[in-house]
Amino acid sequence: MVLVVAYLVSVYCLGLLIITVWRWASQRRGQSCYMLCYECFKAPEARRLDTRMCADIVLRNKNLGLDEYRYLLKTIVSSGIGEGTYSPKNVIEGRENSPTVSDATSEMDEIMFATLDKLFENSAVDPAEIDILVVNVSLLSTVPSLASRIVNRYKMRQDVKAYNITGMGCSASIIAIDLVHHLFKTHKKAYAIVVSTESMGPNWYLGKERSFMLSNTLFRAGGCSMLFTNNPALKHQALIRLRCLVRTHHGASDEAYKCCYQMEDDEGYLGFRLTKYLTKAAAIIFAENLKVLVPKVLPMRELIRYFMVSHFWNWNWNYYKLGKSSSDQAGVGNIGLNFKSGIQHFCIHPGGRAVIDGVGKGLKLSEYDLEPSRMALHRWGNTSAAGFWYVLGYMEAKKRLKKGNRILMISFGAGFKCNNCLWEVMRDMKDTNVWEDCIDEYPPAILANPFKEKYAWINDEVLGFVRINHDDLRACINMAGN
Numbered sequence: 319m320v321l322v323v324a325y326l327v328s329v330y331c332l333g334l335l336i337i338t339v340w341r342w343a344s345q346r347r348g349q350s351c352y353m354l355c356y357e358c359f360k361a362p363e364a365r366r367l368d369t370r371m372c373a374d375i376v377l378r379n380k381n382l383g384l385d386e387y388r389y390l391l392k393t394i395v396s397s398g399i400g401e402g403t404y405s406p407k408n409v410i411e412g413r414e415n416s417p418t419v420s421d422a423t424s425e426m427d428e429i430m431f432a433t434l435d436k437l438f439e440n441s442a443v444d445p446a447e448i449d450i451l452v453v454n455v456s457l458l459s460t461v462p463s464l465a466s467r468i469v470n471r472y473k474m475r476q477d478v479k480a481y482n483i484t485g486m487g488c489s490a491s492i493i494a495i496d497l498v499h500h501l502f503k504t505h506k507k508a509y510a511i512v513v514s515t516e517s518m519g520p521n522w523y524l525g526k527e528r529s530f531m532l533s534n535t536l537f538r539a540g541g542c543s544m545l546f547t548n549n550p551a552l553k554h555q556a557l558i559r560l561r562c563l564v565r566t567h568h569g570a571s572d573e574a575y576k577c578c579y580q581m582e583d584d585e586g587y588l589g590f591r592l593t594k595y596l597t598k599a600a601a602i603i604f605a606e607n608l609k610v611l612v613p614k615v616l617p618m619r620e621l622i623r624y625f626m627v628s629h630f631w632n633w634n635w636n637y638y639k640l641g642k643s644s645s646d647q648a649g650v651g652n653i654g655l656n657f658k659s660g661i662q663h664f665c666i667h668p669g670g671r672a673v674i675d676g677v678g679k680g681l682k683l684s685e686y687d688l689e690p691s692r693m694a695l696h697r698w699g700n701t702s703a704a705g706f707w708y709v710l711g712y713m714e715a716k717k718r719l720k721k722g723n724r725i726l727m728i729s730f731g732a733g734f735k736c737n738n739c740l741w742e743v744m745r746d747m748k749d750t751n752v753w754e755d756c757i758d759e760y761p762p763a764i765l766a767n768p769f770k771e772k773y774a775w776i777n778d779e780v781l782g783f784v785r786i787n788h789d790d791l792r793a794c795i796n797m798a799g800n
């Protein structure tokens with residue numbers, strides 16, 4: 319009798335285990351997030367911001383003087399941005415001081431509809447098949463929402479789950495993907511679209527405070543639409559698969575919260591202020607994010623190596639500190655994690671040269687690793703939340719992405735946030751995408767900005783001792799651009 323009872327208990331436990339594993343496996347199958355297609359926006363060539371056009375826009379601001387011109391020259395030259403970026407239509411037309419609601423919505427319509435038209439065409443997915451729609455634009459909230467404009471344009475189903483995200487900054491794209499990933503847990507075999515862009519035209523700064531002027535130097539027009547699914551039957555069509563995603567928020571810190579802030583300056587001009595604390599906030603929150611991310615993305619052998627070496631180094635620290643030279647100490651202290659042991663590509667948000675340099679130094683990346691982000695910044699500028707996908711496009715156009723490779727996306731956003739995610743390449747990627755007409759020109763031999771050559775005379779010390787009419791100064795700058 320005892321043996322019979324024991325047998326029945328073991329059968330029951332085994333059955334319970336099988337059911338539990340089956341349920342877990344079923345849930346995991348629905349939690350996959352595959353990207354099937356993505357399309358980046360390229361504006362008409364008439365809106366290209368070459369050196370001359372940038373100078374014309376700067377000269378239209380009557381609030382600027384010699385000191386402001388010198389500051390702009392310095393920031394533009396050191397920004398890492400080239401002459402191929404694009405500006406909103408109303409700025410090109412000289413109406414940045416009086417933008418209308420029509421300007422704002424038409425800018426968004428052009429970017430959203432151009433990328434979505436290509437997305438539906440290239441993926442062969444009908445708009446009526448879309449189950450989830452997420453649109454992220456930080457600086458514009460319309461009624462009806464931008465998501466509703468897309469639903470209306472493409473006549474999507476009545477039960478489509480539409481979301482409109484604002485105020486999330488440059489990391490909003492990853493936040494939108496995180497939302498889709500969570501929604502996939504309750505929507506099986508679904509299609510989802512994420513549209514990431516930014517409203518630049520109505521948010522051009524017209525004042526003269528330096529912490530606000532930086533945004534005009536860095537931010538440019540751009541956007542991207544992406545198609546996702548959790549249908550395992552379509553995984554062979556996928557480009558990349560989401561492996562993990564980690565979000566960190568330091569909004570509780572007043573300094574971090576205010577380092578990227580939309581507000582009016584002292585003279586009432588609306589703008590986006592970037593403080594000097596931004597780089598420190600980024601370093602702090604990046605370290606916090608990595609504490610959670612690293613165990614998820616690096617192989618166990620690397621984690622064990624780091625643990626053993628770091629403890630050995632700490633144990634012997636006094637010996638090396640007292641008995642070795644400073645160069646020896648530096649060598650012993652170089653025990654950081656080797657991120658390349660589990661990651662082949664690094665997609666750093668092209669927010670600015672300082673951001674790319676800082677992340678590269680912190681992770682000990684090579685110039686080859688940083689090249690895609692540097693080139694995306696040079697060609698397209700900071701396109702806010704869409705910036706990742708121009709970087710990914712560069713990697714694909716250069717045929718770097720091979721099946722099985724892993725890509726780490728690193729982002730920072732207002733709030734202050736750090737959102738990072740890891741992707742796995744599902745098949746060799748080799749489409750030239752939005753880089754088609756210029757990929758062979760990259761990387762250029764020299765990334766020097768022509769502004770330095772044409773306008774270096776602005777830094778002449780003599781100008782500081784001469785009473786000069788600002789209209790005459792503008793005329794001189796205008797002549798130098800010709």
